[in-house]
Amino acid sequence: MSQTTTRPAARKSTPSASSRFDSALGWSPRFGTNMALRIILCILVFCIFALPFMAIISGAFDRNSSPTDISLLPKSFTLQNFEAAQQQGLWGYLLNSLVVAGGGLLLQMTVSVFAAYSLSRKKFRGQAFAMLLVLMTMMLPEEVIAIPLSLVLGDLPLLGVSLRGSVLAVILPVGIWGFSIFIMSEFMKEIPAEIEEAARLDGVGEFRMLFTIILPLCKPALGVIGIFGFMMVWDQYLLPLIAANDPSDYTLTVALSVLRNDTTVGPGVLLAGAVMAMIPSLLVYLFLQRSMIRGITAGATKG
Amino acid sequence: MTVTPTKPADPLVPAKGAKTARSGRKRVNGKQVLAIWLFLVPAAVLGLYFKFIPMFEGIRLSLFKVQPFLGDVFVGFDNYINVLTDARFMDALGHTVVLGVTQTLGALVVGFVLALLLEGQARSLWVLRTAIFLPVVTALAVVGEIWRILYFPTADGPLNTILGWVGLEPLQFLNGTDTALWSIAVVGIWSGAPYNMVIILAGLTGVDRTLYESAGVDGATVWQRLRYITLPALRPSIVIVLTLAAIRSLRSFTEVYVLTGGGPAGSTEVWMTRMYSLGFQRNDIGVASAAAVLLLVVTLLLTVGTQLLARRKAER
Numbered sequence: 374m375s376q377t378t379t380r381p382a383a384r385k386s387t388p389s390a391s392s393r394f395d396s397a398l399g400w401s402p403r404f405g406t407n408m409a410l411r412i413i414l415c416i417l418v419f420c421i422f423a424l425p426f427m428a429i430i431s432g433a434f435d436r437n438s439s440p441t442d443i444s445l446l447p448k449s450f451t452l453q454n455f456e457a458a459q460q461q462g463l464w465g466y467l468l469n470s471l472v473v474a475g476g477g478l479l480l481q482m483t484v485s486v487f488a489a490y491s492l493s494r495k496k497f498r499g500q501a502f503a504m505l506l507v508l509m510t511m512m513l514p515e516e517v518i519a520i521p522l523s524l525v526l527g528d529l530p531l532l533g534v535s536l537r538g539s540v541l542a543v544i545l546p547v548g549i550w551g552f553s554i555f556i557m558s559e560f561m562k563e564i565p566a567e568i569e570e571a572a573r574l575d576g577v578g579e580f581r582m583l584f585t586i587i588l589p590l591c592k593p594a595l596g597v598i599g600i601f602g603f604m605m606v607w608d609q610y611l612l613p614l615i616a617a618n619d620p621s622d623y624t625l626t627v628a629l630s631v632l633r634n635d636t637t638v639g640p641g642v643l644l645a646g647a648v649m650a651m652i653p654s655l656l657v658y659l660f661l662q663r664s665m666i667r668g669i670t671a672g673a674t675k676g
Numbered sequence: 677m678t679v680t681p682t683k684p685a686d687p688l689v690p691a692k693g694a695k696t697a698r699s700g701r702k703r704v705n706g707k708q709v710l711a712i713w714l715f716l717v718p719a720a721v722l723g724l725y726f727k728f729i730p731m732f733e734g735i736r737l738s739l740f741k742v743q744p745f746l747g748d749v750f751v752g753f754d755n756y757i758n759v760l761t762d763a764r765f766m767d768a769l770g771h772t773v774v775l776g777v778t779q780t781l782g783a784l785v786v787g788f789v790l791a792l793l794l795e796g797q798a799r800s801l802w803v804l805r806t807a808i809f810l811p812v813v814t815a816l817a818v819v820g821e822i823w824r825i826l827y828f829p830t831a832d833g834p835l836n837t838i839l840g841w842v843g844l845e846p847l848q849f850l851n852g853t854d855t856a857l858w859s860i861a862v863v864g865i866w867s868g869a870p871y872n873m874v875i876i877l878a879g880l881t882g883v884d885r886t887l888y889e890s891a892g893v894d895g896a897t898v899w900q901r902l903r904y905i906t907l908p909a910l911r912p913s914i915v916i917v918l919t920l921a922a923i924r925s926l927r928s929f930t931e932v933y934v935l936t937g938g939g940p941a942g943s944t945e946v947w948m949t950r951m952y953s954l955g956f957q958r959n960d961i962g963v964a965s966a967a968a969v970l971l972l973v974v975t976l977l978l979t980v981g982t983q984l985l986a987r988r989k990a991e992r
Contacts, residue, residue, distance in 0.1 A: 377932075385843045393747070394888035394892060395796065395797075395885065396792070396795040396796055396900070396908040397792055397880055397883065397888075397902060397905075398792050398793075398795070398898060398902070399888070399892075399898055399901070400795075400796065412791070414793055415804055415864065418790065418793060418794075418804070418808060419804060419807060419808070421866075422806065422807065422808040422810065422811060423810060425822050425823075425826060426810055426814075428825075428826075429821075429822050429825070432825070436755070440825045440828035440834065441828060441830060441832040441833060442832075443825070457825075461944045464731050476936075476990070483717075483718070484718045484722060487685065487715040487719065488715065488716055488718070488719035490715050491711075491712045491715040491716045492716075495708065495712045498710065500735065503716065507719070508724075510723055510886045510974055512972070512976060512979060513728075513731055514821065514927065516927045516948055517968055517971055517972050518727070518730040518731055518734055518972075519952070519955070519977070520734065520737070520951075520955040520956070520961055520964050521729075521731070521733035521734040521737060521965065521968075522726065522729040523728040523956070524730075524961075525726070525730050525733065526962055526972070529725065530729055534940075545722060545725070545726060546722075546726040548718075548726075549722035549726060549727060554719065579708070579711040579715075581717075581958060604813060604845075607815050608816055608817075610814045610815075610816065610817055610929070610930040610933070610934075611929060611930065611952075616957065626815045626816075626817035626818065627817065628819070629817055629821055629934075630817070630820075630933075630934060631983070632715060633824070638775045640825070641882075642712070643821060644821075647818050647821045647822065648768050650815055650817070650818045651814055651818055653813075654808075654813045654815060655813065655814075658813040659807075660728055662806065662920060665813075667873055667876075669871065669875060670874065670875065670878040673701055674689065
């Protein structure tokens with residue numbers, strides 16, 4: 374989390390005695406009761422927010438994991454749960470999830486970049502209306518339109534094709550996301566028009582303009598829509614549920630509840646599945662943490 | 677308070693740059709017009725098929741008695757009357773509001789406390805903040821599974837063991853009709869608070885340090901400092917956090933569906949889970965669509981309302 378780096382440099386010259394005024398609560402930088410209290414509270418907070426994850430991971434590697442006997446380190450280490458998970462088809466669910474996340478994110482980012490380029494770098498009639506429609510799609514999340522959406526997925530109007538049971542039934546609907554278009558076009562607006570005009574004089578076409586001139590300047594925004602898009606797709610629950618023909622089409626997150634309701638499957642396998650569903654979002658978060666924080670604070674300070 | 681990345685996405689953020697920033701650009705020629713529309717085509721097609729057609733289809737279906745093989749019958753507003761007079765929908769409405777208010781306020785307060793505790797530049801604090809943010813990036817379905825285990829209702833379940841240490845009776849958590857809704861709220865707070873923490877931390881860095889110093893010189897207590905310097909400076913971010921979370925909480929589905937599925941005995945049924953079971957399990961598509969349209973209308977009104985309110989405030 375990077376907002377700590379934005380303090381004005383001038384403060385460095387103030388004497389260190391005043392650093393008591395660095396935080397709203399006036400935490401003291403010296404050892405003492407104040408410091409001890411803070412450390413205790415920090416440990417408590419860490420236990421509440423992070424230890425459940427450790428317990429889950431430990432349970433996934435434990436030979437006889439059970440909710441009544443949970444520990445922070447596996448008592449008898451084993452990969453058995455993951456082997457059993459394989460028999461339950463968990464790798465297939467993981468594959469579904471990865472395909473949906475990869476394809477959906479790629480489509481979403483491409484669509485967003487294209488749309489944002491038009492909406493922010495051009496001037497045309499009906500632009501305000503187009504932007505309004507983009508903002509409206511944000512008010513129509515999958516949950517609200519779930520029922521008609523499932524009907525549409527089963528029989529695409531005009532085309533008469535059914536997407537149900539194919540990964541496309543999840544990938545295509547997540548391809549359009551107002552937030553992503555909005556962030557991208559807000560960012561592209563900040564790029565000075567002179568850059569574009571100079572290139573246009575050199576006879577650069579629209580596609581090259583977008584990909585070689587505008588897009589390289591948008592890397593921070595790409596990071597933001599990348600991580601938010603990934604989390605949005607990975608977190609989809611209702612959509613894969615209604616888009617599936619039979620349970621083998623489920624993504625990993627949806628499959629977890631199927632596994633839970635199957636009495637022949639022990640809790641160890643369920644935990645193995647939960648760990649597998651956690652790893653990708655964990656990796657993406659660790660790599661794109663800065664973009665994540667930037668996106669949250671940008672979303673919060675606008676408006 | 678969901679963990680979905682839709683968080684900052686809600687349309688409260690006005691497109692204020694849309695009209696002002698473009699004055700420098702020239703009107704475009706015919707070839708460029710073609711390019712403009714080509715770039716917009718993918719978004720337009722996907723938006724039409726997966727947002728707007730479903731929306732209009734939903735509005736249409738809400739006026740019909742939908743029967744798969746017998747043909748639909750137009751019934752006017754009967755479906756809406758059905759929803760509004762259905763006791764279970766009204767219960768669900770109550771649960772939705774209780775859950776929404778508890779989660780929103782809880783996550784705000786906890787997020788605020790976290791931000792105050794973890795404000796600072798030390799590397800150890802940064803590591804701690806990273807760890808604490810994990811619930812936000814984890815998919816809700818996984819969060820649900822984690823808490824189902826923590827909430828295990830026997831006396832030797834993880835949380836009940838901890839309750840035992842401090843001498844409390846074991847709780848039923850998700851299995852008890854009077855504890856289930858609160859248990860879901862706790863999960864929402866747990867997974868939403870770190871997100872608010874980041875927003876509030878960003879607000880805290882914006883507070884002028886010299887104000888703290890002069891308050892210190894004037895002998896103000898920590899509480900006074902918090903009350904008269906920090907809180908006023910954070911007001912804008914707090915207002916945004918509150919409105920976004922409140923609107924989002926209306927459509928919370930995944931956490932309830934994963935944790936309790938609406939049970940036990942309907943004690944945690946919210947608007948969305950009721951809609952889901954009507955539409956997908958009992959195939960009462962007309963009534964479920966009416967419920968969806970009502971949800972959409974309320975969301976729309978709240979969004980536009982808060983937006984107008986924010987505008988008027990800004991103009992003053």
